[in-house]
Amino acid sequence: MLATLTIHLHLPACASLKEKRGRIKPLMARLHREFNVSVAEMGLQDAWQEAVIVCAMVGNGHSHLEAALQTVSKWVEAHWTDGDVIEQRIEVG
Numbered sequence: 066m067l068a069t070l071t072i073h074l075h076l077p078a079c080a081s082l083k084e085k086r087g088r089i090k091p092l093m094a095r096l097h098r099e100f101n102v103s104v105a106e107m108g109l110q111d112a113w114q115e116a117v118i119v120c121a122m123v124g125n126g127h128s129h130l131e132a133a134l135q136t137v138s139k140w141v142e143a144h145w146t147d148g149d150v151i152e153q154r155i156e157v158g
Contacts (some may be wrong), residue, residue: 068130068157070120070137071107076148079113088147089116096120100137115151127157 079085093104100120108117120137124130134155142150 066124066127066130066157068122068124068134068155070102070134071152071154071156072118072120072138072141073108073151073153074116074118074145074148075151076114076116078148082111082113085113085116089118092141092145092147093118096137096141100133100140102134102137114148130157131155 074089076085076088079088089106093106096102096104102120102122104118104120106116107119109115120134122130122133124133138153138155141153
């Protein structure tokens with residue numbers, strides 16, 4: 066099974082794409098390192114103040130995958146201080 070966590074972020078202080086990347090890349094690296102998920106920026110690449118990142122996991126149990134991505138989701142809400150989380154969505158299939 067494949068599970069994804071889509072996170073829509075708002076970065077109000079960013080004034081350029083370079084600045085946005087400087088804030089998003091450390092977040093993606095930390096999620097990969099701490100939670101062993103694949104992470105990529107998947108939307109709004111040309112927007113300065115918004116980003117969509119997707120975390121993906123593969124496993125054999127629906128409930129395990131959902132619980133693991135819920136942990137990632139809660140961590141982002143609690144620890145990411147460079148902006149706001151607009152929306153998060155978990156899909157398992």
